[in-house]
Amino acid sequence: MQDGSGRIVVQNLSKNFGNVAAVQNLSFQVEPGSVTGFLGPNGAGKTTTLRMLLGLVSPTAGHTTINGQPFSHLGNPARVVGAVLEAQGFHPSRTARNHLRVYAAAMGVPDQRADEVLNLVGLGTAGERAAGGFSLGMKQRLALATALLGDPQVLVLDEPANGLDPEGIAWLRTFLKAFASSGRTVLISSHLLAEVEQTIDQVVIISRGQTMYYGMLEELRKSQQSRVIVQPADANALATALQEAEITNIQPMPDGKIAVVGATVQQIGDVAAKAGVALYGVQEEKADLEQLFFRLTSGQYAAPGMVPHGQLPGGYAQPVPQPMPQQMPPQGYAQPGYQQPPGQGSGYHMPVQGYPQQQPGYQPTQQYSQQYPQGYPQQGYQAPGYAPPGYAPQGTPPQGTPPGAWGPPSTPQPAQQTPPGGWAPPSGPQPAQPQQPAPPQQPAPPPPENEQQPGQGGTGGNA
Amino acid sequence: MGRLVKAEFRKILTTKLWWALLIPAVGLALGWAWLSAIAFTDVANDITDALDVNNVSDQQLSLSSLALTRAMNFATLFPLVFGALALASEINRKTITTSFLTAPNRASVLGAKAIVYTLWGLIYGVVVALAASLGVLIGTGDGALPEASDWMLILLSGIIACVLWTLLGMGVGALLGSPVATLVIVLLYAALVGPTSEFIITLSTEGSHIAGVMPNGSANGLTGSTASELLFNQIQDLFGAQVGNLSADQIDDFDTVVRIAAGAPGAFSLWVSGLIFLGWTALFFGTGLIRNQRRDIT
Numbered sequence: 001m002q003d004g005s006g007r008i009v010v011q012n013l014s015k016n017f018g019n020v021a022a023v024q025n026l027s028f029q030v031e032p033g034s035v036t037g038f039l040g041p042n043g044a045g046k047t048t049t050l051r052m053l054l055g056l057v058s059p060t061a062g063h064t065t066i067n068g069q070p071f072s073h074l075g076n077p078a079r080v081v082g083a084v085l086e087a088q089g090f091h092p093s094r095t096a097r098n099h100l101r102v103y104a105a106a107m108g109v110p111d112q113r114a115d116e117v118l119n120l121v122g123l124g125t126a127g128e129r130a131a132g133g134f135s136l137g138m139k140q141r142l143a144l145a146t147a148l149l150g151d152p153q154v155l156v157l158d159e160p161a162n163g164l165d166p167e168g169i170a171w172l173r174t175f176l177k178a179f180a181s182s183g184r185t186v187l188i189s190s191h192l193l194a195e196v197e198q199t200i201d202q203v204v205i206i207s208r209g210q211t212m213y214y215g216m217l218e219e220l221r222k223s224q225q226s227r228v229i230v231q232p233a234d235a236n237a238l239a240t241a242l243q244e245a246e247i248t249n250i251q252p253m254p255d256g257k258i259a260v261v262g263a264t265v266q267q268i269g270d271v272a273a274k275a276g277v278a279l280y281g282v283q284e285e286k287a288d289l290e291q292l293f294f295r296l297t298s299g300q301y302a303a304p305g306m307v308p309h310g311q312l313p314g315g316y317a318q319p320v321p322q323p324m325p326q327q328m329p330p331q332g333y334a335q336p337g338y339q340q341p342p343g344q345g346s347g348y349h350m351p352v353q354g355y356p357q358q359q360p361g362y363q364p365t366q367q368y369s370q371q372y373p374q375g376y377p378q379q380g381y382q383a384p385g386y387a388p389p390g391y392a393p394q395g396t397p398p399q400g401t402p403p404g405a406w407g408p409p410s411t412p413q414p415a416q417q418t419p420p421g422g423w424a425p426p427s428g429p430q431p432a433q434p435q436q437p438a439p440p441q442q443p444a445p446p447p448p449e450n451e452q453q454p455g456q457g458g459t460g461g462n463a
Numbered sequence: 464m465g466r467l468v469k470a471e472f473r474k475i476l477t478t479k480l481w482w483a484l485l486i487p488a489v490g491l492a493l494g495w496a497w498l499s500a501i502a503f504t505d506v507a508n509d510i511t512d513a514l515d516v517n518n519v520s521d522q523q524l525s526l527s528s529l530a531l532t533r534a535m536n537f538a539t540l541f542p543l544v545f546g547a548l549a550l551a552s553e554i555n556r557k558t559i560t561t562s563f564l565t566a567p568n569r570a571s572v573l574g575a576k577a578i579v580y581t582l583w584g585l586i587y588g589v590v591v592a593l594a595a596s597l598g599v600l601i602g603t604g605d606g607a608l609p610e611a612s613d614w615m616l617i618l619l620s621g622i623i624a625c626v627l628w629t630l631l632g633m634g635v636g637a638l639l640g641s642p643v644a645t646l647v648i649v650l651l652y653a654a655l656v657g658p659t660s661e662f663i664i665t666l667s668t669e670g671s672h673i674a675g676v677m678p679n680g681s682a683n684g685l686t687g688s689t690a691s692e693l694l695f696n697q698i699q700d701l702f703g704a705q706v707g708n709l710s711a712d713q714i715d716d717f718d719t720v721v722r723i724a725a726g727a728p729g730a731f732s733l734w735v736s737g738l739i740f741l742g743w744t745a746l747f748f749g750t751g752l753i754r755n756q757r758r759d760i761t
Contacts (some may be wrong), residue, residue, distance in 0.1 A: 020576070047761075048761070051759075051760065051761065054564060055563070055760040056560060056563060056564075056759070056760040056761075057760065057761060058759065072567075072568050074567075075567060076567060077564065077565070077566075077567065078564060078565040085560060085562055089556040089557030089558040089559075089560065089561070090556070090558065090705055091474075091477075091478055091558055092556075093478055093479060094477045094478055095477070098473070098477040099475060099477075101477075102473045102474050102477065103565045105466055105469040105470040105473055106466055106467055106469075106470035106562070106565040106566060107565045108466045146561060150565075178485050198555060273693070432564065
C-alpha cells in the first residue's frame, strides 16, 4: 500500500537506449514539503529519468517509487502524482475544457474540476478555444492544469518554464512554493539553474546520466569560494609579499591586476601595507551559482578535435578593465555559450563549446610563467565556480549588455594598458591585429577528458 | 474501467473524426447499393426471362442481394480507418502520455479502448446496414428482393464485419504507432492488394479456399457467403431439372463464379469465414496491445 508520504525515491536507476546510456546508476530522494530542482544540460537524462518515474519508460536497471510504490501500483495515479512533461500532446481541435473533461472522466473527478483548474492556471477565458491554436506558454499552462486536475500530492514538472513569459514564470514560482509549503512534493527539471534558483530548496544536478550533486541548494551556495581582485602599484612586489605570507593561490591578470584566492580583502590589505605596495583597487568577487552548475555539468558534449572556446584569450587572458561586477544580471554569467558570436558552430552547440572553458582558462598561467621569470606558483586557479564562462561575456559581449563596450575578444586592449610591472597582454593577439574576428589559437587545448571528471575542483561532487 | 470507457467516449465525441468518417460511409453504402441494385435487377430480369422460357416457375432471381453485400463490404473501409486511428493518432499526437498517466495501468487504457471501439464498430455497422438496405430498396424498385431472413443475415454479417475491421485496424495502428503508415497499409491491403490477390489465387488454383483463409478474403466471406449461397440455390431452382445434367465440376465452377460476383472468391461459408476473420483480428489486436504494453513513451 501507499505510505501517503509524498516521497519520491529514485534508486540506482539506469536506462540504455541501444548503446546510449541515457541514465547511469542515478539515486536521489525528493522529500515532501520541498521543491527539488532536477538540473542538467539538455540530453543529460532528465526527461528519461522523469518518464521512468512515471512509468512511461521502463528502466534497464534500478527502480523508482512514489509514496513507497512504483507508479504502476498507485491505483488511480493521477490523484497521487500530476505531471507536466515536455512535448505533452493535445488534440489540436479539442478545446481546452474538453481536453480536461476527458481526463477528469479518466481519473474520476467531477467535471467542474476542469473549470476550476482552468481558472487556476489563468486559462479561464480560453476554455472554449481549441488547444491547437494555443501558444507554447498557454499549452504549458494547460498541461499544468491537466496535472492539477486530480489534486495530486506530488507534482513532477519537466522544463515547465519553457515558453512561459516572465509573468508566467513568476506565477509558476509562487504557485510551486505555495504547493510545496502545504506539505506536498514538487520535482521540477530545468537546464537553467537561474530559472529555478529562486524556487527550489533542494537540488539534484546530473550530467551525462550521472549524479553530479545532490543536496540542499544552500550547501551548494556555501561551497563556493570567492576571489579578490587586486590592482597593486607593483604586482611583482605584492605577489612576492603574498607568497611570503603563505597566500599562494595567486593569478596574474592581464592588465596588471592579480586575482587572489583563499584570502580576505583585509589580509591582502595588511600584506600590501606591510610590503609597502600601494593598492589602487580591491574588489571581492563571488562566483555565481550558475558557474558552479556549468562546472559540474561541463564537458558533456566536448568533442575531441573541437577547439574549446575557452582557450580564446577572451577568457582570463583578456584584459579586464574591471572585474565582473557582482550585480551583473545572472544572464551575463548564465549563458555565455549562447552569446558567442556566430560562426562558432550551430546554435545548439554553443553552450557545448562554452562548457570546456574552465580548463583552458587556466592556461594563461603557464604563459605568464614564461613572461614572468620571478616564478609565480603555477598552481593555476583552482577555485570552483571560477569557470571562465563567466568571463567569456567580456570577450564576447552579449547583445544589449554593458560589456559590449569592452570590445570583441580579438581586440585586446592596446599597449597603453600594459601595466608597469612589465605585464603584457598574455594572449597571442597583438594590438596590431585588432580586426581579426577570431583570436589566434593558443597552445594546444587541454584534453577535454580532463574536464569530464566530476568532482574535480572540490565542490563535493557526488553527495 | 468505467471511468476510462467514459473518457474514451469523450475523446471520440469531442473531435470530428467519427462523423467525418460516418458521412462518407453512409454515402458510399447508400449510393453503391442503389446503383448496383438497379444494374443487378436488370441483369436478373434478363436471366430469369432467358432461363425460364416455359414460364413455369415463379421463382425470381434476387441479384440485389449482391448489391447489399457489396455495398456493406466496401463501406467497412470507414470503420477500418476509424479503428486504425484509434491508438496510432494518440501515439502520434502524444496524448497517449496523458492517457497512460491518468489510468491505473496501460492494459486498462487499451482494454477501455477495445470496448469503446467495439461499440463504435457496431454503430458504424448498423448505420451502414441501414444505408445499404435503403439503397437496395430504392434501386431494386419492383424487382425481386431477397427474403427477409436472408436480408437480415446479410446485414448481421456486415455489422459483425464492421466491428472486426475496426478492431483489426486498431491492432495494426497499435502495432505500427504511426497513423500514416497504418492508413497506407490497411487501405492498400483492404482495397487493392487483398481483393486482387484473392481473385488471382482463386482463379489460378481453380477455386480453392486459399483466398478464404486470408484476412481480407475471410472478411469478404463473412459478408459475401450468404449472398452467394442464396444466389446459388436460386439459380439451381431456376435450372430445375437441368441441374441433374450438370457434372459436379460444372457445379463447382458455377459456385466459384457466383462467389466472385459476390466479392468473396474462395471463401468458406459464413460462419467459418467469420471465425477465420475473428482469428486475424485477435492476432493483430493482441500483438498491437502487447507492443504498447512495453513501448517506451518518450
